[in-house]
Amino acid sequence: MTSTSPTLREQSERLLHRLAESGARLTPTRAAVLRALTSRSDGFTVEELCGDVRPVGRATVFRTVRLLLQKGLVCKLAMGDATPRYALSRSGHHHHAVCVRCGAVDDFRGCDLDDLVQRVAAAAESEVLGHRLEVYVVCAQCRRNDASGSAPSTHHAKHQKFRAIE
Amino acid sequence: MTSTSPTLREQSERLLHRLAESGARLTPTRAAVLRALTSRSDGFTVEELCGDVRPVGRATVFRTVRLLLQKGLVCKLAMGDATPRYALSRSGHHHHAVCVRCGAVDDFRGCDLDDLVQRVAAAAESEVLGHRLEVYVVCAQCRRNDASGSAPSTHHAKHQKFRAIE
DNA sequence: AACGGAATGATACCGAGTCTCAGTAACCAG
DNA sequence: CTGGTTACTGAGACTCGGTATCATTCCGTT
Ligand SMILES: [Mn+2]
Ligand SMILES: [Mn+2]
Ligand SMILES: [Zn+2]
Ligand SMILES: [Zn+2]
Numbered sequence: 001m002t003s004t005s006p007t008l009r010e011q012s013e014r015l016l017h018r019l020a021e022s023g024a025r026l027t028p029t030r031a032a033v034l035r036a037l038t039s040r041s042d043g044f045t046v047e048e049l050c051g052d053v054r055p056v057g058r059a060t061v062f063r064t065v066r067l068l069l070q071k072g073l074v075c076k077l078a079m080g081d082a083t084p085r086y087a088l089s090r091s092g093h094h095h096h097a098v099c100v101r102c103g104a105v106d107d108f109r110g111c112d113l114d115d116l117v118q119r120v121a122a123a124a125e126s127e128v129l130g131h132r133l134e135v136y137v138v139c140a141q142c143r144r145n146d147a148s149g150s151a152p153s154t155h156h157a158k159h160q161k162f163r164a165i166e
Numbered sequence: 167m168t169s170t171s172p173t174l175r176e177q178s179e180r181l182l183h184r185l186a187e188s189g190a191r192l193t194p195t196r197a198a199v200l201r202a203l204t205s206r207s208d209g210f211t212v213e214e215l216c217g218d219v220r221p222v223g224r225a226t227v228f229r230t231v232r233l234l235l236q237k238g239l240v241c242k243l244a245m246g247d248a249t250p251r252y253a254l255s256r257s258g259h260h261h262h263a264v265c266v267r268c269g270a271v272d273d274f275r276g277c278d279l280d281d282l283v284q285r286v287a288a289a290a291e292s293e294v295l296g297h298r299l300e301v302y303v304v305c306a307q308c309r310r311n312d313a314s315g316s317a318p319s320t321h322h323a324k325h326q327k328f329r330a331i332e
Numbered sequence: 333a334a335c336g337g338a339a340t341g342a343t344a345c346c347g348a349g350t351c352t353c354a355g356t357a358a359c360c361a362g
Numbered sequence: 363c364t365g366g367t368t369a370c371t372g373a374g375a376c377t378c379g380g381t382a383t384c385a386t387t388c389c390g391t392t
Binding site: 190191193195196222223224225226229 | 374
């Protein structure tokens with residue numbers, strides 16, 4: 001009912017605490033980055049984040065994102081050739097569907113992928129260390145925009161914002 | 167039986183022709199790059215290629231690889247954070263298992279992945295444009311090297327050449 | 333309050349990849 | 363073979379995402 005969604009604030013608080021628990025210091029700068037982060041939960045580049053937390057130095061934003069990545073609190077999306085994007089990490093092993101128009105990220109899991117991966121590895125007598133699956137899509141929202149033929153509002157993207165597909 | 171393996175020469179010839187057919191000009195430089203390419207079929211960075219074809223300019227090597235990529239003659243491997251690697255493309259849709267020790271690339275295909283991908287997309291009402299799956303492994307060869315011990319440098323600290331896994 | 337290590341930010345730097353532009357060389361008429 | 367059109371080449375400047383340096387600040391503990 002209030003202006004800003006309380007869940008966002010809560011979410012960044014939680015992340016902040018998880019950082020603190022893991023030995024990192026609890027600074028205003030990090031709080032700011034985390035707040036910006038959570039309000040952009042749909043996927044973002046570091047450069048975009050920099051814009052959101054303006055007085056904070058670029059290097060620091062990069063460092064913070066790296067830290068969050070190491071702690072497993074954000075996911076990195078390879079995005080083919082385009083600049084990498086990041087998204088808040090739901091916990092556990094999962095994969096991503098990324099909209100190449102607007103950058104929205106959708107997590108998914110619970111796939112038979114591990115079986116497949118193991119079969120492949122067995123065939124080659126190699127040991128699996130990990131795998132990565134990314135699905136490139138046009139999201140429901142962007143499809144609707146396409147269909148209605150009108151100019152997208154806050155939803156940028158004329159056509160194909162990210163060159164995620166080779 | 168001559169000195170150089172005939173298959174490699176044949177292979178680069180074939181690629182050269184496929185380029186010509188698609189309207190590209192047939193130049194000594196490209197022939198050189200393709201020869202280097204085929205003798206490195208296990209995966210390579212552009213920089214490595216540059217070393218192999220030394221008098222050829224760096225920009226040209228990049229351009230050539232880009233061209234081959236567009237024509238679908240080579241595959242690009244994202245490799246997480248490490249610099250992207252390329253490999254000769256077997257035709258058709260497939261995925262890659264990459265050894266994080268030596269960079270060897272193993273193609274595979276014929277997976278139920280498309281079903282999975284479609285299911286995911288349907289759930290989100292989005293349209294699938296494509297997907298990418300990469301499996302990171304220690305290949306059979308590298309495992310043997312590990313096992314045969316006599317590790318001169320004593321580290322079981324598994325020395326990972328590529329930071330492909332986050 | 334004081335200390336020590338961690339965090340910050342300005343800036344220099346790095347490395348992959350692209351662009352520019354002038355010169356060169358395939359290819360295709362004629 | 364010859365000449366013209368156009369693609370290709372290469373040196374080098376440039377872009378841009380990301381990191382290293384280092385002096386300064388400041389968190390957290392004692
Ligand atoms: Mn995620
Ligand atoms: Mn391939
Ligand atoms: Zn979208
Ligand atoms: Zn290997």
